[in-house]
Amino acid sequence: MKLPKTAKIHEVGPRDGLQNEKAPVSTTDKIALVNALAQAGLTSIEYGSFVSPKWVPQMADSDEVGRLITRLPGISYQALVMNMKGYERAKATGMDSVNIVTGVSETFNRKNMNAGVDESLENYRPIIAQARQDGIQITAYVSTAFGCPYEGEILFANVLEVSRKFLTMGADEVILSDTIGCAHPKQVSELLAMHLEHIPVDKLGVHFHDTRGLALANVLAALQLGVNRFDGSVGGMGGCPFAPGAQGNVCTEDLVFMLEEMGVETGVNVPALIEVSRTVEGLLGRALPGHIKSAKHKPSYLERK
Ligand code: HMG
Ligand code: MG
Numbered sequence: 001m002k003l004p005k006t007a008k009i010h011e012v013g014p015r016d017g018l019q020n021e022k023a024p025v026s027t028t029d030k031i032a033l034v035n036a037l038a039q040a041g042l043t044s045i046e047y048g049s050f051v052s053p054k055w056v057p058q059m060a061d062s063d064e065v066g067r068l069i070t071r072l073p074g075i076s077y078q079a080l081v082m083n084m085k086g087y088e089r090a091k092a093t094g095m096d097s098v099n100i101v102t103g104v105s106e107t108f109n110r111k112n113m114n115a116g117v118d119e120s121l122e123n124y125r126p127i128i129a130q131a132r133q134d135g136i137q138i139t140a141y142v143s144t145a146f147g148c149p150y151e152g153e154i155l156f157a158n159v160l161e162v163s164r165k166f167l168t169m170g171a172d173e174v175i176l177s178d179t180i181g182c183a184h185p186k187q188v189s190e191l192l193a194m195h196l197e198h199i200p201v202d203k204l205g206v207h208f209h210d211t212r213g214l215a216l217a218n219v220l221a222a223l224q225l226g227v228n229r230f231d232g233s234v235g236g237m238g239g240c241p242f243a244p245g246a247q248g249n250v251c252t253e254d255l256v257f258m259l260e261e262m263g264v265e266t267g268v269n270v271p272a273l274i275e276v277s278r279t280v281e282g283l284l285g286r287a288l289p290g291h292i293k294s295a296k297h298k299p300s301y302l303e304r305k
């Protein structure tokens with residue numbers, strides 16, 4: 001099997017993971033989580049989102065989190081924003097990359113950000129221009145790329161149109177996102193193959209939720225096409241509050257474990273990540289869905305010391 005030699009893992013646990021949690025997680029615990037993820041070797045971490053606290057109260061303290069995390073060299077600390085107010089807040093905390101998002105589905109977009117698809121793209125124009133001026137990288141998420149909780153099937157052509165618009169507007173990369181975890185590997189292959197006819201592979205990434213247990217299979221489908229930029233969430237927590245039925249993101253330690261076992265280097269330390277995952281389970285008071293941390297027979301290098 002021909003696979004990329006390395007993969008870039010972007011950790012979304014402190015943002016996608018915690019944005020949907022019912023029980024509050026303290027700012028101190030969020031800061032410790034981001035720092036522990038960095039210590040585990042993750043070089044790209046989304047520490048929060050700067051949206052309206054009325055819409056997503058769980059992320060209201062992202063300013064403090066961003067200001068108080070320990071910045072390690074070589075790590076890209078990233079934040080999700082949806083408007084200029086959010087961009088300015090996030091910039092004040094010193095983000096390295098701004099993550100913007102638009103759904104392909106009109107209904108999802110209105111429910112998630114109170115704007116239609118074209119309207120939201122236009123709203124991002126000044127943010128992209130400002131980020132360029134500020135020397136901040138721009139990552140654009142294309143949500144509901146594989147299906148929508150409100151509209152169902154999404155046409156490939158419409159996904160490609162949003163991806164190309166984002167890149168034409170100045171985004172550095174586009175992340176095709178399976179918001180509700182409904183994608184399957186054949187669909188992933190076909191949508192990515194279509195994108196790769198127009199977009200270089202190093203400008204494409206994927207963000208899979210694992211609602212139906214197919215996220216790792218979808219990762220493999222992407223890998224086989226040379227796509228090697230993956231989002232994951234420690235323990236497998238996650239979900240969008242405005243996408244009913246969405247469950248957690250692909251679990252980062254399971255994702256890294258699979259890649260490393262197949263010889264795809266990530267630079268992430270799985271045993272350290274498993275410890276972070278156990279700490280998060282303690283914080284949330286429940287078991288998280290990831291598999292490798294509780295596998296009875298695992299390679300000796302993963303056994304608890
Ligand atoms: P709106 O109600 O149209 O905005 O919401 P508005 O401008 O009328 O503002 C409403 C109130 O919010 C005002 O306060 C604003 O000041 C305040 P008031 O005057 O009523 O006191 N406000 C803000 N406060 C602080 N920071 C801000 C900010 N913006 C407005 N940045 C808006 C529009 C975009 C703000 C809203 O829809 C929103 O916050 N949505 C957040 C939705 C969200 O976070 N969803 C989850 C993340 S997306 C995701 O998870 C998908 C992803 O993982 C990929 C995938 O899986 O598909 C990325
Ligand atoms: Mg998500």
